[in-house]
Amino acid sequence: MADERTFIAVKPDGVQRGLIGEVIKRFEQRGFKLVGMKFLVPTEDLAKQHYGDLKDLPFFAGLCKYTASGPVAAMVWEGLNIVKMGRMMLGETNPADSKPGSIRGDFCIQVGRNIIHGSDSTDNAKKEIGLWFKPEELVSYKSCQDAWLYE
Numbered sequence: 087m088a089d090e091r092t093f094i095a096v097k098p099d100g101v102q103r104g105l106i107g108e109v110i111k112r113f114e115q116r117g118f119k120l121v122g123m124k125f126l127v128p129t130e131d132l133a134k135q136h137y138g139d140l141k142d143l144p145f146f147a148g149l150c151k152y153t154a155s156g157p158v159a160a161m162v163w164e165g166l167n168i169v170k171m172g173r174m175m176l177g178e179t180n181p182a183d184s185k186p187g188s189i190r191g192d193f194c195i196q197v198g199r200n201i202i203h204g205s206d207s208t209d210n211a212k213k214e215i216g217l218w219f220k221p222e223e224l225v226s227y228k229s230c231q232d233a234w235l236y237e
């Protein structure tokens with residue numbers, strides 16, 4: 087159970103605004119474990135695959151352009167219930183609906199520039215991790231904190 091994984095990406099606006107460290111800090115301090123990380127400019131093709139479920143929506147083209155517009159910090163984090171808890175840490179899709187204390191509620195204003203992605207289900211987490219990472223790019227290791235995080 088504590089080996090659930092989620093895909094988290096600081097999008098180009100979050101990178102440009104200097105928020106990679108802030109995002110990493112929040113996941114680290116909560117107790118989650120980093121198991122994969124890369125820094126890349128995604129191709130528009132990767133962006134289209136990543137957001138494939140939204141392809142019929144009017145903002146799809148703009149969304150893919152924005153996602154591929156600059157470097158992204160792509161990460162895989164691990165921990166108990168991390169998909170659900172990660173989404174809570176992100177806040178709502180629209181920053182205007184996100185509570186202060188959440189990442190989107192603390193650092194952004196508009197839905198089209200909401201700085202971060204997080205998987206919304208364990209199935210989608212698996213798909214997204216597979217899309218952005220090769221299996222050998224993920225690192226399995228024992229965290230010395232585990233005994234103090236989990237009973």
Ligand code: IDP
Nearest residue numbers: 140145149178179197198199200202203204206
């Ligand atoms: P999520 O990122 O919270 O999972 P989704 O509904 O999956 O939200 O949408 C994916 C991304 O598409 C959002 O994070 C946001 O960047 C963008 N997006 C969603 N709705 C709109 C919109 O109405 N206008 C512009 N961009 C949007």
Ligand code: MG
Nearest residue numbers: 203204205206
């Ligand atoms: Mg989504």
